[in-house]
Amino acid sequence: MASSINLAVIPGDGIGQEVVAQGLKVLNAVLPQDVKLETKEYDLGAQRWHRTGETLPDAELEALKGHDAILLGAIGDPSVPSGVLERGLLLKLRFAFDHFINLRPSKLFPNTATPLAGSPEIDFVVVREGTEGPYTGNGGSLRTGTEHEVATEVSLNTAFGVERVVRDAFERAAARPRKKLTLVHKNNVLVYAGHLWKNTFDKVAAEYPQVTTDYLHVDAATIFFVTQPERFDVIVTDNLFGDILTDLAAAISGGIGLAASGNINPTGAFPSMFEPVHGTAPDIAGQGKADPTATVLSVALLLRHLGYEAQAVRIEDAVSADLAERDGTARTTDEIGDALAVRVAG
Amino acid sequence: MASSINLAVIPGDGIGQEVVAQGLKVLNAVLPQDVKLETKEYDLGAQRWHRTGETLPDAELEALKGHDAILLGAIGDPSVPSGVLERGLLLKLRFAFDHFINLRPSKLFPNTATPLAGSPEIDFVVVREGTEGPYTGNGGSLRTGTEHEVATEVSLNTAFGVERVVRDAFERAAARPRKKLTLVHKNNVLVYAGHLWKNTFDKVAAEYPQVTTDYLHVDAATIFFVTQPERFDVIVTDNLFGDILTDLAAAISGGIGLAASGNINPTGAFPSMFEPVHGTAPDIAGQGKADPTATVLSVALLLRHLGYEAQAVRIEDAVSADLAERDGTARTTDEIGDALAVRVAG
Numbered sequence: 001m002a003s004s005i006n007l008a009v010i011p012g013d014g015i016g017q018e019v020v021a022q023g024l025k026v027l028n029a030v031l032p033q034d035v036k037l038e039t040k041e042y043d044l045g046a047q048r049w050h051r052t053g054e055t056l057p058d059a060e061l062e063a064l065k066g067h068d069a070i071l072l073g074a075i076g077d078p079s080v081p082s083g084v085l086e087r088g089l090l091l092k093l094r095f096a097f098d099h100f101i102n103l104r105p106s107k108l109f110p111n112t113a114t115p116l117a118g119s120p121e122i123d124f125v126v127v128r129e130g131t132e133g134p135y136t137g138n139g140g141s142l143r144t145g146t147e148h149e150v151a152t153e154v155s156l157n158t159a160f161g162v163e164r165v166v167r168d169a170f171e172r173a174a175a176r177p178r179k180k181l182t183l184v185h186k187n188n189v190l191v192y193a194g195h196l197w198k199n200t201f202d203k204v205a206a207e208y209p210q211v212t213t214d215y216l217h218v219d220a221a222t223i224f225f226v227t228q229p230e231r232f233d234v235i236v237t238d239n240l241f242g243d244i245l246t247d248l249a250a251a252i253s254g255g256i257g258l259a260a261s262g263n264i265n266p267t268g269a270f271p272s273m274f275e276p277v278h279g280t281a282p283d284i285a286g287q288g289k290a291d292p293t294a295t296v297l298s299v300a301l302l303l304r305h306l307g308y309e310a311q312a313v314r315i316e317d318a319v320s321a322d323l324a325e326r327d328g329t330a331r332t333t334d335e336i337g338d339a340l341a342v343r344v345a346g
Numbered sequence: 347m348a349s350s351i352n353l354a355v356i357p358g359d360g361i362g363q364e365v366v367a368q369g370l371k372v373l374n375a376v377l378p379q380d381v382k383l384e385t386k387e388y389d390l391g392a393q394r395w396h397r398t399g400e401t402l403p404d405a406e407l408e409a410l411k412g413h414d415a416i417l418l419g420a421i422g423d424p425s426v427p428s429g430v431l432e433r434g435l436l437l438k439l440r441f442a443f444d445h446f447i448n449l450r451p452s453k454l455f456p457n458t459a460t461p462l463a464g465s466p467e468i469d470f471v472v473v474r475e476g477t478e479g480p481y482t483g484n485g486g487s488l489r490t491g492t493e494h495e496v497a498t499e500v501s502l503n504t505a506f507g508v509e510r511v512v513r514d515a516f517e518r519a520a521a522r523p524r525k526k527l528t529l530v531h532k533n534n535v536l537v538y539a540g541h542l543w544k545n546t547f548d549k550v551a552a553e554y555p556q557v558t559t560d561y562l563h564v565d566a567a568t569i570f571f572v573t574q575p576e577r578f579d580v581i582v583t584d585n586l587f588g589d590i591l592t593d594l595a596a597a598i599s600g601g602i603g604l605a606a607s608g609n610i611n612p613t614g615a616f617p618s619m620f621e622p623v624h625g626t627a628p629d630i631a632g633q634g635k636a637d638p639t640a641t642v643l644s645v646a647l648l649l650r651h652l653g654y655e656a657q658a659v660r661i662e663d664a665v666s667a668d669l670a671e672r673d674g675t676a677r678t679t680d681e682i683g684d685a686l687a688v689r690v691a692g
């Protein structure tokens with residue numbers, strides 16, 4: 001636990017600016033007086049790309065390495081071709097800083113709407129692999145734009161990459177009361193990657209006899225997300241399946257406005273990055289309508305990662321209390337941020 | 347519309363036998379007297395594999411070609427290593443018979459349980475590509491079983507393969523009252539395959555000005571499935587995304603016991619194959635507990651494919667009426683089949 005935090009802030013595009021401002025407000029309010037918080041904002045995203053054609057210049061990548069952690073709002077705009085910022089900025093950061101744990105907790109807070117009937121109990125965490133699978137940019141196209149085009153995408157999976165995320169997931173499962181870990185893959189079709197994942201999972205499982213294990217195909221997992229979400233405790237899965245499942249998880253547990261995530265490098269070799277799961281929502285940007293709660297909860301993950309466990313819990317409790325006491329009146333982005341800042345300080 | 351139907355039947359494993367029996371019962375009941383139905387059963391699946399080590403011998407593949415269509419129950423058993431029957435039998439049939447349209451309608455019938463609150467309107471159809479993507483078996487592993495293992499899965503996509511399924515989906519959308527088609531992919535990450543899909547979609551869209559089009563990333567699509575399923579009319583997507591989305595679609599629209607599918611080759615070069623989306627459910631096999639409705643609805647898709655539109659509608663109406671008049675009393679597989687057979691005959 002550092003007595004100072006040197007934080008990089010990438011507000012990004014759309015509602016990114018607004019929600020990050022609230023995240024920082026709550027961070028300032030929750031930190032003990034003697035912890036020095038330094039922040040440096042990085043101007044990266046759609047506007048920068050339009051202005052300069054740059055997504056993430058080497059100098060900035062280098063500078064980012066010097067921080068203890070990164071807080072990111074959201075990246076992307078309809079005016080930028082699909083993939084440019086995702087691959088040139090967001091995924092570039094995840095890969096450059098070897099964020100192999102993409103941590104996405106799902107908890108249905110009290111008094112929170114879910115599209116599921118009967119408000120089931122939802123409290124699980126998805127440990128999504130962050131540096132392999134179909135996300136490596138490995139692929140290509142031949143005779144592009146002709147009727148003979150062939151396009152490929154290659155999912156790359158290594159024993160090294162799979163084992164480290166599986167181990168992390170077992171550690172997390174072992175530390176939770178229910179101690180249950182579910183592997184999600186599609187090993188009846190993707191047999192090569194599937195066998196690597198399943199064999200690695202089974203091998204590591206032998207070291208954690210206290211953890212109950214389970215395997216589900218990704219298609220079946222989506223069924224259980226909506227019919228029996230209470231069956232999940234910790235889920236470990238590949239980069240693409242994790243992407244899909246965590247949006248569904250967000251949807252069932254209060255919506256994308258509440259879903260936090262951490263792109264974590266547990267070795268500490270590079271700064272970890274924390275961001276809401278939601279996108280830039282250009283339709284509501286600049287109107288004070290965005291819910292900053294997902295960003296505030298991402299700040300909690302950031303604090304936990306840096307060793308400030310008590311402060312992380314304070315934020316999570318504040319969010320829980322704030323949601324429980326909501327009365328349905330619409331609140332602005334700023335008002336929600338203020339309410340949470342007051343709670344964590346109090 | 348043939349005046350005879352020469353049907354291949356592959357009951358398969360687990361509840362496959364039971365549900366196929368009901369499908370045939372209803373098929374017999376609905377067909378006009380003057381249509382001659384011939385059926386030939388093929389013993390394929392887990393038992394056959396245990397007995398002989400065979401999944402789908404060439405002679406049987408050849409014989410299957412001679413049929414007008416195939417009705418399949420379900421394939422698979424925990425006693426068979428994952429992937430063996432899926433790839434050696436089910437996917438082999440889909441690929442050998444070039445079933446490039448994997449058609450999966452989702453309709454929430456009246457009086458039918460959905461895990462979603464407020465019983466939203468659900469009436470959409472997923473047109474899933476059936477012969478490409480990550481399903482081609484293209485991949486491998488190196489240094490298998492060691493700490494240096496690398497495993498790959500290659501998604502193969504061709505202009506030919508994408509265009510034919512996209513065209514089929516536009517035709518289906520144009521024929522429906524709402525005339526809306528949504529492309530689902532992940533073109534911000536899988537840029538090569540994504541561009542091929544998106545460009546093809548946009549090109550074909552120009553020929554269908556009457557069809558409203560839309561694009562969603564697969565992760566976002568799962569959110570809308572549970573928050574706004576009524577926004578969907580026809581969805582076209584790749585093999586893997588279609589696999590995942592159609593299980594979720596089944597879950598929200600009455601459960602996997604009601605989800606029908608067709609593996610269709612619209613050229614007629616090979617027989618098309620119809621099967622419930624559910625698996626073999628070994629836990630309830632042989633107990634008369636399986637709901638045969640998904641198989642019966644698959645028979646409706648089969649009849650529609652062969653030109654028996656009126657009979658297909660009769661089955662769908664019978665299912666709708668049967669579900670509407672259910673009173674919650676548990677019924678056996680056989681009882682449900684009987685009830686539906688009576689209705690379609692009546």
Ligand SMILES: CC(C)[C@H](C(=O)O)[C@@H](O)C(=O)O
Pocket residue numbers: 086087090091243277534535565
């Ligand atoms: C924006 C996109 C590249 C990203 C992903 O696919 O990982 C997003 O969907 C997410 O889940 O963080």
Ligand SMILES: CC(C)[C@H](C(=O)O)[C@@H](O)C(=O)O
Pocket residue numbers: 188189219432433436437589623
């Ligand atoms: C059994 C499996 C190979 C199959 C698939 O992945 O296509 C199934 O999940 C389906 O959706 O029909």
